[in-house]
Amino acid sequence: MLKLFPSPAHDVEGRAYARRIWAIALGILVFAAGQCAWALAIDSRQLLKDGLDWAYDVALYGLAAFVFGRSARAERATALLIAAILGLAGLHTLYDLWDKVANPRPIDPLTLGFSAASAILIAFLVVGLLWRFHGSANPLIQATWLTSRNDALATLIGATLILAARLSPVRWPEYVLDLVYAGMSFQATAAIVRAEWRARLEQRPD
Secondary structure (H helix, E strand, O other): OOOOOOOHHHOHHHHHHHHHHHHHHHHHHHHHHHHHHHHHHHOOHHHHHHHHHHHHHHHHHHHHHHHOOOOHHHHHHHHHHHHHHHHHHHHHHHHHHHHHHHOOOOOOHHHHHHHHHHHHHHHHHHHHHHHHHOOOOOHHHHHHHHHHHHHHHHHHHHHHHHHHHHOOOOOHHHHHHHHHHHHHHHHHHHHHHHHHHHHHHHHOOO
């Protein structure tokens, strides 16, 4: 288990976490930029939307990488900010659902398949990189671990089912899955907030 005090950035495990979280943030940024460039080149609105959605992951892991090891207070505040980002992602999913209902988008099996496969692959790569730290008591590390774990499960199920739903002759299964994904984002937000609240209670003097 990683130590919360002194700053874990000076521990062997802490340095390993810092390297991996930076690699995750930068790797996703490079991939997202390439996907958006491809989407613009082929004029694919859906592929562009999928590429822009990676901004939440870049922001989340980038914040964690930047703040990690600075101070316990900064790390705990960032954990709550990550919870807010996840909540915002859930709201964005609901907005995108409304937009898809109001303005149905054409279906392109090639780009949809690429988005689904790449999302699953990246999600499980992130879990693999962060698995070493899943037992950490550090609230920031815990927030990134919970995020990656939930995202991997949601992506594996959601991306596969959404791909199948989008290719089906009716669109309502896709809309239901969007609601489920938004709900999972809100659940992750609540889990991080509860973990932070428990940590505050444990540190409160008797």
